[in-house]
Each structure stands twice: as structure tokens, then as C-alpha cells.
Amino acid sequence: MEQKIADCAELLAERKLRIAFVESATAGWLCSEFALTEQSGQVLQGGITCYNADLKENLLGVPHSLIEKCTPESQEVTDELAMRLGKLIPADITVAVTGLTTAGGSENADKPVGTMFVSALIQNQLVSRRYEFKGSCEEIIQQTIVAAAELLISHVS
Numbered sequence: 054m055e056q057k058i059a060d061c062a063e064l065l066a067e068r069k070l071r072i073a074f075v076e077s078a079t080a081g082w083l084c085s086e087f088a089l090t091e092q093s094g095q096v097l098q099g100g101i102t103c104y105n106a107d108l109k110e111n112l113l114g115v116p117h118s119l120i121e122k123c124t125p126e127s128q129e130v131t132d133e134l135a136m137r138l139g140k141l142i143p144a145d146i147t148v149a150v151t152g153l154t155t156a157g158g159s160e161n162a163d164k165p166v167g168t169m170f171v172s173a174l175i176q177n178q179l180v181s182r183r184y185e186f187k188g189s190c191e192e193i194i195q196q197t198i199v200a201a202a203e204l205l206i207s208h209v210s
Contacts, residue, residue: 054199055086061202062090062097064209065146070176072205073144074100075113075134078126078152078169083198098144103134113137124159126151128170128181135172135179146209147174148201154190169197171204180208 065072074084084100087093101112106125109115115133123129134149152169153160160166167186172179182204186196 054195055089057199057202057206058086059090061205061209062087062092064206065096066092068209070096070145070209071098071143072096072146072148073098073138073142075138075147075149076100076102077104077109077134077150078154079150079194079197080104082194083148083150083201086198099142101138101141109134113141124164126153126159126164126168126170128172128183131170131172132179132181135174139174145176146205148172148205150197150201152184152193152197154193167193169193169200171197171201173201173205173208175205175208178208180204 076083081100081102087097103109106120110117113134114137115130131149131151135147138147149172153166156166169184172181184200186193
């Protein structure tokens with residue numbers, strides 16, 4: 054995991070790109086991993102943890118109707134978070150993560166625990182992915198962090 058984040062941070066530094074995060078299910082872990090890289094001072098702008106749906110609405114301005122219609126853990130809400138984060142933290146890349154690492158959210162047969170959503174607004178181009186991971190809460194988060202780094206590397210290279 055650390056190597057994939059380090060590779061991503063190095064690539065962002067080479068391209069002189071700054072990054073910011075808004076995280077729900079990963080609760081700031083993705084941003085924290087970037088803070089541990091040698092390039093953190095060059096690339097990391099900051100991050101916000103919006104675990105509760107009310108914060109997604111009140112802090113980031115995601116419409117209540119969208120959260121009600123799609124659930125807080127959905128691609129649509131994750132896309133909105135990525136698109137709205139730049140108003141609070143200016144960056145070349147804004148990354149949003151939501152999903153289900155444990156039972157008790159909006160899981161169902163079509164969206165089981167382990168379903169994670171990553172959206173990245175990369176220089177005004179939105180890239181979105183849905184993943185389904187297996188494992189413990191920690192393992193799901195770790196897999197999501199690697200997937201987010203891979204997504205960024207593939208679209209910044």
C-alpha cells in the first residue's frame with residue numbers, strides 16, 4: 054500500500070499537481086497515507102472527513118434530495134463530493150471516497166458490504182469507479198487506498 058501511494062505522490066510532484074481529499078468510509082486514512090510520503094509538502098493540500106451524511110450536506114453542500122435518492126454511500130454522492138471539495142480546498146485534483154466497510158449503512162443485495170466508491174476530479178475531468186472488496190473493515194479500506202492510488206496514476210500519467 055505504502056509503495057503505491059509513494060509512487061502516486063512522486064508522480065503528482067513531478068507534474069506539479071496538488072491534491073485534496075474528502076473521505077467518508079476511509080475516514081482520513083487516504084489523506085494520511087499521502088502525508089507520510091516524501092512529497093507531502095509539494096502535493097498535499099489537505100483533507101476533510103465527512104463520515105456522517107449531515108456533513109456531506111452541511112459542509113460540502115451535497116443536496117439532501119440526492120442523498121435521499123441515492124444514499125450517502127453511492128457513486129452519485131461521491132461524484133458530488135469530489136466536485137464540491139475544490140470550493141473549500143483549492144487543488145488540481147480532488148478525491149472523494151464513500152462506501153460500506155461494515156454492516157449498518159445502505160448495503161443491500163446490489164450493494165453489499167465491501168462496495169466502495171472513488172471519484173477524482175482531475176484538472177476538471179471527473180473519473181469515477183465502483184469497487185467491491187472482501188475482507189475486514191481494515192482490509193477493505195486498505196484495498197480502497199491502493200485502488201485510489203492506481204486510479205490516480207492511470208489518469209495522471
